[in-house]
Amino acid sequence: MPQVPHAKLKNNQNTSYGSTTFSSSQARSSCRKKKKPLQDQCYKAKNLAKERIQGSIEEQYSKLWDYCKEHKRQNPGSIVLVKTSLRGDDPIFERFYICFDQLRKGFIEGCRTMVGFDGAFIKGQHPGQLLSIVGIDANNGMFPIAFAVVETESKDTWTWFLEIFFNDVGVRGVEAQNIHGWA
Numbered sequence: 001m002p003q004v005p006h007a008k009l010k011n012n013q014n015t016s017y018g019s020t021t022f023s024s025s026q027a028r029s030s031c032r033k034k035k036k037p038l039q040d041q042c043y044k045a046k047n048l049a050k051e052r053i054q055g056s057i058e059e060q061y062s063k064l065w066d067y068c069k070e071h072k073r074q075n076p077g078s079i080v081l082v083k084t085s086l087r088g089d090d091p092i093f094e095r096f097y098i099c100f101d102q103l104r105k106g107f108i109e110g111c112r113t114m115v116g117f118d119g120a121f122i123k124g125q126h127p128g129q130l131l132s133i134v135g136i137d138a139n140n141g142m143f144p145i146a147f148a149v150v151e152t153e154s155k156d157t158w159t160w161f162l163e164i165f166f167n168d169v170g171v172r173g174v175e176a177q178n179i180h181g182w183a
Contacts, residue, residue, distance in 0.1 A: 057126065061093055077101030079146075079168055083160075097161065099146035099168050107145045108169055111135035115145065117162075119153045129153040131161050145169075 037045075054060065068080045078101040084091040115135050122128040129150050135143040146165050150157040 064093065064096070071098070075101055079104075079164070081164065095148060095150045095157065095160065097146070097148040097164050099165065103143070103145050104168055107135045107143060111137050111143050116142075117158075122149065129157070131158065133161075133165055 064082060068082060071080050072078060079097065079099045081095075081097040082093070083095040083097075085094055086092070112135065115133050118132050118134070120130045120132075122130055129152060130147060131150060131153070132147040133145045135145055137143040146161075146168065148157075148161045148164075150161070
């Protein structure tokens with residue numbers, strides 16, 4: 001592979017990279033030193049750039065309420081729930097449930113009365129669990145119905161998730177389960 005020669009800078013020429021401006025003498029001296037940035041410097045720079053682009057975690061969580069309102073506006077009849085707890089006067093995110101109206105109707109009208117439940121880990125800076133419910137359609141395919149993001153996978157979070165789901169699809173109590181064909 002042929003090497004392309006780099007353009008030479010004149011002594012008084014300034015070079016701009018984003019908001020930082022380097023003089024030609026600074027650029028030459030940093031090239032001569034060939035210092036590598038430390039790993040933690042790169043990590044801090046990456047996180048700073050990510051925060052400037054995406055906003056902080058707190059800003060993202062504060063947009064959750066706007067997301068819920070927009071989702072309900074765009075998908076009338078869908079169920080979107082957010083559970084929080086209070087730490088002082090600040091709401092702290094705990095759980096999030098969503099069931100699209102069209103998926104719920106499709107499940108009730110065209111799927112078998114059998115559902116599958118699953119949980120998956122959410123890794124990263126704010127770990128949790130993604131709980132999901134899928135049905136089986138007429139072609140034996142998976143049909144997503146509802147999902148939730150919860151703090152941990154426990155009896156309490158599964159009970160919360162399943163109570164909301166069965167209420168959404170109209171299954172209430174043992175009598176209703178026998179009438180609708182649920183086992």
